[in-house]
Amino acid sequence: MFFYKKIVLRYQMPNKESHTESHDECSHLTCTNDADISKIFKVSILIFIFMCLEIYGHYKTNSLSLLADSLHLLVDILGFIISMFALHWAKRRSDNNMTFGYHRYEIIGSLFSVGFIWIAVGYLIGEAIHKYIHPKEIDGGMFFAIAVIGFFVNLLAIYFLHHEDLAHKLKHKNLNMRAAYVHIIGDLIQSVGVIIAGCITYFYPSKAIFDILCTVSFSFLVLLSSIPLIRDAIHILSEGTPKDVKLEEVKNDILDIESIYKIVEIYSWSLSPNRKAIMVKILAEDLLINDYENLLMRINKILKEKHRFDILNVQIDTPGTYHGNSGLVVDGTTLNINNPFDSKTPF
Structure with missing residues (x-):
């Protein structure tokens, strides 16, 4: 009589080595988030000081562009606060309520940050229409001087945000850092328009x-720059396949291993832009227990090290042939061999 043997690979920490690896990974994630929080905090202080200068300049010059930029900076600061909060929560370890951890707080925080941008843009367009109907003369000298200062700020x-990360592409950063870049790059582009x-x-x-055309034009540019961020956040929240994962290549690498017949099921998703997960169900030929161990280690190496x-x-x-229920733990990997026809054993 023939049966199916089911072998499951999952993460555990039965030995010191695997525990150290997990701890190092958590420490790396915590250090990365702490560094990002520090960068965003420095930028927030800098932006707040210049925002106060622009508000003063608006009342002295009657420039809508300065008001637009100062309001945009206020939105930036609110967005940075949200980003710092999200990055702080993303450091928390998983628990019984949040078994995958708090990585998705990063995604939610970035969407709130972008939402503030859209609200500010709507307000600025309304102000531009009002100023077009009721124009006022502008003090061009002070307006120009503050605009130049804003460019260098x-x-x-x-x-502050970028100097430690020149070797990495922007797409590999977490979404809150990307949101911060969107804010600052939008300010930089707008400052060029304000100078003009x-x-x-x-x-x-x-x-x-x-002054009005500058406000409206660069408001729409900021909106457009936020669209890729929104798209990536929705993709992650929708459990989409990570964009840097070529699923067909993953399948081919697994199928290239001898003894594997086919891939029955495969699922891949992201907890955050820097945390990828995969679940695979494979049909393989009948092997000895030691061969299963080697097979699982090879699959594990391909998925973890290559992809x-x-x-x-x-x-x-x-x-x-059914060999009985047994379990084997090797280097942090648990192999469970179960009889799927046993009513007490989940299939």
Whole structure:
């Protein structure tokens, strides 16, 4: 009589080595988040100081662009506070209520941050329409001077966020750091427009239309720059396959291993942009217990080392003679061989 043997691979920490690896991984994640929080905090202080200068400049010059930029900076600060809060919560370990940890707080925080941007843009467009109907003369000299200062402040903010990460592409950062970049790059682009508008109004004080056009144009640019961030956040929350994972390549690498017949099921998703998970169910030929151990270790190595998955769950079903219920723990990997026809054993 023939049965199916079910072998399940899952993470445990039965020995010191595996515990150390898990602890190092958590420590690395914590240090990364702490560094990101520190960067965002420095930028928040810098932006707050310049925001106060722009508010003062708006009341002295009647420039809508300065008001737009100061309001945008206020939104940036609120967004940074949300980002720091989300990054802090993402450091927490998993518990009985949140078995996958708190990594998704990062995604939720980034969406709130972008939401503030959209609200600010709506307000600025309304103000631009009002100023177009009721124009006022602008003090072009002070307007231009503050705009130039703003440009260099934004360059300094980008340096604070980016100088330690020049070797990495932006897409590999967490979404809250990406949201911070979207805020600051949007400010930098807007500051260029403010400089241009300030230069024009300096020579032509009655041409307030340039101030309005600058506000509206760069508000829409900021909206467009936030769309990729929203798309990535929704993709993760929808349990989409990680964008840097080529699932067909993963399948081919597994099927290239001898003794494997086919992949019955495969699922891949992200907890956050830096935390990838995969669950695979495989049909393989009947093997001895030591061969199963080697097979699972090879699959584990491919998924973890080559494709950089952080969470693995591999199940191997094989047709063969039932050898009885047993378990074997090797290097942090648990192999369970069960009789699927036993009513007490889950299939």
